[in-house]
Amino acid sequence: MSKRIDVKDLNVYYGNFLAVEGVNINIEAKSVTAFIGPSGCGKSTFLRTLNRMHEVLPGARVEGEVLLDGDNLYGPGVDPVTVRTQVGMVFQRPNPFPTMSIRDNVLAGVKLNNKKISKGEADALVEKSLRGANLWNEVKDRLEKPGSGLSGGQQQRLCIARAIAVEPQVILMDEPCSALDPISTLAVEDLINELKDQYTVVIVTHNMQQAARVSDRTAFFNIAGTGKPGKLIEFADTTTIFNNPAQKATEDYVSGRFG
Ligand SMILES: Nc1ncnc2c1ncn2[C@@H]1O[C@H](COP(=O)(O)OP(=O)(O)OP(=O)(O)O)[C@@H](O)[C@H]1O
Numbered sequence: 001m002s003k004r005i006d007v008k009d010l011n012v013y014y015g016n017f018l019a020v021e022g023v024n025i026n027i028e029a030k031s032v033t034a035f036i037g038p039s040g041c042g043k044s045t046f047l048r049t050l051n052r053m054h055e056v057l058p059g060a061r062v063e064g065e066v067l068l069d070g071d072n073l074y075g076p077g078v079d080p081v082t083v084r085t086q087v088g089m090v091f092q093r094p095n096p097f098p099t100m101s102i103r104d105n106v107l108a109g110v111k112l113n114n115k116k117i118s119k120g121e122a123d124a125l126v127e128k129s130l131r132g133a134n135l136w137n138e139v140k141d142r143l144e145k146p147g148s149g150l151s152g153g154q155q156q157r158l159c160i161a162r163a164i165a166v167e168p169q170v171i172l173m174d175e176p177c178s179a180l181d182p183i184s185t186l187a188v189e190d191l192i193n194e195l196k197d198q199y200t201v202v203i204v205t206h207n208m209q210q211a212a213r214v215s216d217r218t219a220f221f222n223i224a225g226t227g228k229p230g231k232l233i234e235f236a237d238t239t240t241i242f243n244n245p246a247q248k249a250t251e252d253y254v255s256g257r258f259g
């Protein structure tokens with residue numbers, strides 16, 4: 001299952017600091033959307049508002065709406081824990097639980113949600129999630145070994161399996177390949193390509209080639225200066241952003257003439 005996200009007039013604060021201002025964006029279901037832009041422009045901050053991970057920091061808050069298939073994630077009575085099961089997240093550094101087995105790592109999110117499942121159901125879910133993350137063949141004979149014994153690329157795919165296991169509708173990825181070698185990066189990119197048949201995927205990346213390779217649409221964020229809020233400058237098909245952007249700032253950024 002895959003859902004669309006519509007963001008309306010979103011402002012994102014850390015205490016009094018307005019970090020991201022006035023974002024309006026429509027993210028299609030079953031597609032890959034890339035967020036690009038210079039360091040500090042608020043890509044991670046904005047990404048975290050899409051599954052209510054932003055507000056776990058003291059003083060952090062948002063104004064505006066984030067609609068998941070029309071339902072406001074910030075509406076009254078909406079449980080942020082439920083939101084995070086619908087909108088999963090994969091972080092920059094692979095963060096498997098190091099002492100936990102590969103199998104238990106895959107199930108960690110499911111157990112966190114207090115879901116009771118039988119051993120048989122758990123086995124099936126582990127296999128399905130690891131297959132979905134393109135990792136099954138590499139780990140099927142070592143499921144009880146610790147997750148920390150995997151290579152960086154395998155660990156990142158394990159984290160993707162953990163995200164998939166809770167059956168989210170959307171998967172957010174914050175620079176998921178920045179700690180990976182080129183081969184592992186391609187493995188994760190292949191996987192992202194497959195995931196979009198089933199999920200809505202949003203990926204933050206500093207790698208222009210990666211954005212061009214994996215995404216259908218690209219959002220360019222920018223910041224006018226230190227202390228100023230980040231803003232969404234341009235959002236369009238990835239080919240348009242890279243070949244024929246409407247804004248000069250976008251063109252300067254994607255062509256490397258930035259700063
Ligand atoms: N926990 C926090 N408390 C206060 N300010 C923060 C916090 N996290 C980020 N910021 C500020 O919010 C702004 C946006 O940061 P953010 O991490 O979202 O940028 P980014 O675009 O993801 O950058 P990068 O490409 O380096 O990851 C920055 O000015 C940053 O200093």
Ligand SMILES: [Mg+2]
Pocket residue numbers: 043044045174
């Ligand atoms: Mg970031």
